Each structure stands twice: as structure tokens, then as C-alpha cells.
Amino acid sequence: MNKITFIGAGNMASSLIGGLLAQGTPAAHICASEPSAERRAQIAQQFNIQTFADNQQACAGADIIILAVKPQIMRQVCESLAQQLTAQQLIISIAAGITTASLAQWLQHQSIVRCMPNTPALVQQGISGLFAAEAVSTAQKQAAEHILNSVGASVWLSEEQQIDAVTAVSGSGPAYFFLLVEAMVEAGVKLGLNEHTAKQLAQQTALGAARMLCESPLSAAELRQQVTSPQGTTEAAIRRFQAAGFESIVSLALAAAAQRSAELAQQFTD
Numbered sequence: 001m002n003k004i005t006f007i008g009a010g011n012m013a014s015s016l017i018g019g020l021l022a023q024g025t026p027a028a029h030i031c032a033s034e035p036s037a038e039r040r041a042q043i044a045q046q047f048n049i050q051t052f053a054d055n056q057q058a059c060a061g062a063d064i065i066i067l068a069v070k071p072q073i074m075r076q077v078c079e080s081l082a083q084q085l086t087a088q089q090l091i092i093s094i095a096a097g098i099t100t101a102s103l104a105q106w107l108q109h110q111s112i113v114r115c116m117p118n119t120p121a122l123v124q125q126g127i128s129g130l131f132a133a134e135a136v137s138t139a140q141k142q143a144a145e146h147i148l149n150s151v152g153a154s155v156w157l158s159e160e161q162q163i164d165a166v167t168a169v170s171g172s173g174p175a176y177f178f179l180l181v182e183a184m185v186e187a188g189v190k191l192g193l194n195e196h197t198a199k200q201l202a203q204q205t206a207l208g209a210a211r212m213l214c215e216s217p218l219s220a221a222e223l224r225q226q227v228t229s230p231q232g233t234t235e236a237a238i239r240r241f242q243a244a245g246f247e248s249i250v251s252l253a254l255a256a257a258a259q260r261s262a263e264l265a266q267q268f269t270d
């Protein structure tokens, strides 16, 4: 079984580690490197995995190294690892906007999979877009896919640029749903519910709607129609959403996310 090292043990790495452990990967096969002593203690306690303050030490003996630091410090982290990587090690980067070409240059290494996961990995409901650099072997692709599939599902992309769209839809996507729930709770309170009740109603509605979307043969539009009685309450709400430009707001928001992903690539490319 592959030994997996996480470089950076923040929000997204924690979601992946939690998901991998829950799916049966032994804790002894996972370790993480993280500069903050407090965060290391928290991760060690939460997941019972070995932690390191030193990235190079953490990578020794790893089959797969998952780069889970912020895009802004990726270059520095990669350059400090470049000397010690061995040809067989697979690098998986989850950073938004950092291209495989930049990673290859900084790491002086060719076996790189770029991936865009999302935080529902923590509850095995993640979805990831994956793109493999040319040098990645079939076995390495399978290993990357196995890791991401163990915390949800994954799709391979034929063009690296498509990662910008994946980031806009699913990488950032959980935040859009959380924002909607926040707004629904707030609106429910304004309409006279207490916060606890409004939360319970909004959360369970999100869960129910998500399960119907995934389990029903009907499309999202058809499921929406089923809720929308002619001249009823849903129609009144949806008319308001659409009069305020709902579809156009969503489209503009996702375009902003995709553009930011592309900008990050520009910003961090020589």
C-alpha cells in the first residue's frame, strides 16, 4: 500500500486525511508536514497520524506526496523539496491555479497530477477533477484516482485549462451552497422562526434536495417543477430569484472563480 505524505495540513488536507482514514487507509500510511506546532498537535490528536515540522523529513520514503499549501507559497515549498525527490515518487498538487508546467520546473520532477478536490471529501462525498502531466504512468494515474475516489468521485480532464472551470463549479462550489443555507436561515428568522429551527429546516432541506438530485432519474429542472405548483408559493419565490437575475448572478460568480484560477496561474508562472 502506498505511503502518502501531505505537505500542509490545513482545511483541504484535513478533509482528505479524514476521508482516507474513514475509508480504511491505515493511519500509519499517512503523514503530514505543517509549520504550526498547534496545528500539528491538533492533526495528530484528530487523526492519530505522524506529523512533521520539516517537509523534507516528511517526504522521505513517501510514494505519493500531496502538495496542499496555499498557491502563494507553492514555489518556495517545491524548490525546497526538489533536491530530494526520487523519480518514482508521484506528486499530486491540489493548489488552485498552479500549472503542472510550473510545478515541474520548481520541483525538477515530471510525475505530477494536478487535482481540484473539494471539502466534502471529509464525509466521502467529494468530487475532484484530475489532470495528469505527460510523464505520469498508468499505474500512477490509478494511484491518484484511488486516493481521490476513496473520498468521493473523480473525473479526468483532457485539457489542463479545464481545471479552472472545475474549480469554479465544484472546488469552490460547497461555499455557494453554504452561502445559500446561511441566507435561508437568516430569512427564516426574519419570517419568525427561531435560529435553531430555521437551521434544522434549511440543512435538512439541503440534504434532501442533494440526495434527490443524485438518486432520482429526473433532472434538476424536472425536480424543481415537481415542487413548483402553478401559482403557488415556490413559483412566487422563484419568480423573485429570477427577477433579480439569479442565473446571471450564478454565471458571473462562477466566471469570477474561473478567472481567479487562471489569474493565479499567470501570477505564479515565470
Ligand SMILES: NC(=O)C1=CN([C@@H]2O[C@H](COP(=O)(O)OP(=O)(O)OC[C@H]3O[C@@H](n4cnc5c(N)ncnc54)[C@H](OP(=O)(O)O)[C@@H]3O)[C@@H](O)[C@H]2O)C=CC1
Pocket: 007, 008, 009, 010, 011, 012, 013, 033, 034, 035, 036, 039, 055, 068, 069, 070, 071, 073, 077, 094, 095, 096, 116, 117, 118, 119, 171, 172
Ligand atoms: N479549502 C478548499 O475548499 C480547497 C482548497 N484547495 C487548495 O488547497 C490548498 C490548501 O488550501 P486550504 O487547505 O484551504 O488552506 P489552509 O491555509 O487551510 O492550509 C494550508 C496549510 O499549509 C500550511 N503551511 C504554510 N506554510 C507551509 C510550508 N512551508 N510547508 C508546509 N505547510 C505549510 C499552513 O500552515 P499555517 O496556517 O500555519 O500557515 C496551513 O495549515 C490551496 O492551494 C487551495 O487552493 C483546493 C480545493 C478546495
Ligand SMILES: O=C(O)[C@@H]1CCC=N1
Pocket: 096, 167, 171, 172
Ligand atoms: O478558494 C480557493 O481558492 C480554494 C480553491 C477552491 C476552493 N478553495
